[in-house]
Amino acid sequence: xxxxxxxxxxxxxxxxxxxxxxxxxxxxxxxxxxxxxxxxxxxxxxxxxxxxxxxxxxxxxxxxxxxxxxxxxxxxxxxxxxxxxxxxxxxxxxxxxxxxxxxxxxxxxxxx
Amino acid sequence: xxxxxxxxxxxxxxxxxxxxxxxxxxxxxxxxxxxxxxxxxxxxxxxxxxxxxxxxxxxxxxxxxxxxxxxxxxxxxxxxxxxxxxxxxxxxxxxxxxxxxxxxxxxxxxxxxx
Numbered sequence: 495x496x497x498x499x500x501x502x503x504x505x506x507x508x509x510x511x512x513x514x515x516x517x518x519x520x521x522x523x524x525x526x527x528x529x530x531x532x533x534x535x536x537x538x539x540x541x542x543x544x545x546x547x548x549x550x551x552x553x554x555x556x557x558x559x560x561x562x563x564x565x566x567x568x569x570x571x572x573x574x575x576x577x578x579x580x581x582x583x584x585x586x587x588x589x590x591x592x593x594x595x596x597x598x599x600x601x602x603x604x605x606x
Numbered sequence: 607x608x609x610x611x612x613x614x615x616x617x618x619x620x621x622x623x624x625x626x627x628x629x630x631x632x633x634x635x636x637x638x639x640x641x642x643x644x645x646x647x648x649x650x651x652x653x654x655x656x657x658x659x660x661x662x663x664x665x666x667x668x669x670x671x672x673x674x675x676x677x678x679x680x681x682x683x684x685x686x687x688x689x690x691x692x693x694x695x696x697x698x699x700x701x702x703x704x705x706x707x708x709x710x711x712x713x714x715x716x717x718x719x720x
Contacts, residue, residue: 534714535713536696537649537711539710539711582649586706588706590662591662592705593662595651599648
């Protein structure tokens with residue numbers, strides 16, 4: 495059973511467009527992380543959110559944690575080809591020893 | 607600080623064989639977790655080791671095992687390999703605190719079972 499559902503699964507856009515990726519669950523998480531992964535490499539941590547309603551910005555990327563700490567979104571403004579990759583959300587819960595539960599990811603392709 | 611190092615990067619094994627993968631965590635990180643990544647299932651948690659003890663385990667068969675050494679380095683072993691074990695195996699290290707701490711991943715070991 496997948497605890498975290500990500501949508502969309504695939505996204506192909508042109509350079510300069512905006513996009514939003516969603517990460518939803520029926521479970522409450524202590525924290526939620528977003529990673530970006532390139533083919534054949536390990537995931538690279540982008541951000542961690544821990545407080546319900548929290549918003550964090552990383553250059554053109556905006557991350558939001560839902561008020562109930564069950565969902566999160568990642569918004570990219572003016573996407574660039576360098577943003578291409580697999581975006582993964584991962585939640586941690588205290589009752590499972592903070593092991594990361596991953597969504598299946600959103601594969602983003604940004605074309606020039 | 608050096609990142610998480612996994613060796614080897616690539617492995618090809620035959621069905622029925624066993625394999626050992628290695629992970630060296632970031633200096634000062636005492637927790638090491640292992641994950642399996644496949645196109646169909648995504649990233650799935652295998653187990654976590656801290657202070658040479660397994661303290662958390664995912665839902666994988668007993669063919670998957672691991673251990674941690676006193677220097678926090680960890681190894682993962684898969685016995686009696688099956689074709690379905692072909693995957694990217696990822697190791698993540700983190701500091702240990704009272705609650706959640708961030709995990710940092712290595713580049714992974716790509717295992718192909720033929």
